[in-house]
Amino acid sequence: MLAGEVTKALAVDLDDALKSAATLNGLSVPDRNRRGRQHAALQEKWLAQFPSDDSLRLYRASLQGGDAQKGRELFHQKVEFLCVRCHRIENEGTSVVGPDLTGIASRRSREELLRAIVEPSAEIAPGFEFATVILTTGETLTGPVHRESATDLVLGVSQDGTERERTLLKSAIRERSASSSMPPLASLMTPSELRDLVAYLAGQNTPSPVTAPTRF
Numbered sequence: 001m002l003a004g005e006v007t008k009a010l011a012v013d014l015d016d017a018l019k020s021a022a023t024l025n026g027l028s029v030p031d032r033n034r035r036g037r038q039h040a041a042l043q044e045k046w047l048a049q050f051p052s053d054d055s056l057r058l059y060r061a062s063l064q065g066g067d068a069q070k071g072r073e074l075f076h077q078k079v080e081f082l083c084v085r086c087h088r089i090e091n092e093g094t095s096v097v098g099p100d101l102t103g104i105a106s107r108r109s110r111e112e113l114l115r116a117i118v119e120p121s122a123e124i125a126p127g128f129e130f131a132t133v134i135l136t137t138g139e140t141l142t143g144p145v146h147r148e149s150a151t152d153l154v155l156g157v158s159q160d161g162t163e164r165e166r167t168l169l170k171s172a173i174r175e176r177s178a179s180s181s182m183p184p185l186a187s188l189m190t191p192s193e194l195r196d197l198v199a200y201l202a203g204q205n206t207p208s209p210v211t212a213p214t215r216f
């Protein structure tokens with residue numbers, strides 16, 4: 001029954017079903033074990049499609065299908081995710097901690113949206129980089145990048161609870177790494193929640209009528 005063509009959306013449902021004890025509780029032990037083995041085989045087959053160095057492979061099933069309305073509820077209401085604490089969307093909200101996601105689908109593909117949630121630091125939205133730099137003097141500084149030119153980097157550096165700007169000469173920087181201040185929230189989501197969120201974001205095609213506020 002399960003050996004046939006497996007749709008990608010089905011893979012997510014099965015993954016969820018496997019995690020949800022409720023769907024297995026009504027079954028006898030042998031049935032439950034058999035179902036578990038079927039799920040495991042299915043998952044293995046699904047994962048085998050992608051190269052092992054594909055960092056999104058465990059999440060790719062969430063690129064298909066999804067319920068945008070449920071995703072909207074998760075985005076706005078699920079307290080563990082707090083998306084609205086950091087993002088405006090649909091021209092609503094006040095936070096400028098993260099980029100305004102109004103019309104995000106006109107700028108990002110589904111895969112980019114998935115990656116933004118699963119691996120926030122893989123590609124950082126312009127203007128939202130959080131940098132760690134090691135200077136040639138050995139000093140290490142971290143903070144949000146306020147501005148940058150070919151020769152200078154302006155970081156917001158926190159000292160004694162207040163943020164001050166430090167202008168650094170790029171030639172005085174030995175090492176620089178960038179990270180996102182968005183928490184890696186995918187670990188708190190079921191595959192189905194992740195899929196619904198991606199479906200919701202992928203439907204945000206209406207661009208903002210006004211210029212979105214920028215962080216700095």
Ligand code: HEC
Binds near residue numbers: 087125197
């Ligand atoms: C603590 C604040 C915070 C929370 C909570 C948060 N984000 Fe973010 N998010 C950010 C920041 C900062 C960025 C910009 C840096 C980056 O690209 O990773 C970002 C970037 C993004 C991007 C990429 C935007 C672009 O222009 O490329 C998406 C999509 C996104 N977040 C979705 C979400 C979703 C969905 C949730 C809830 C599950 C969420 N975020 C929760 C802070 C947050």
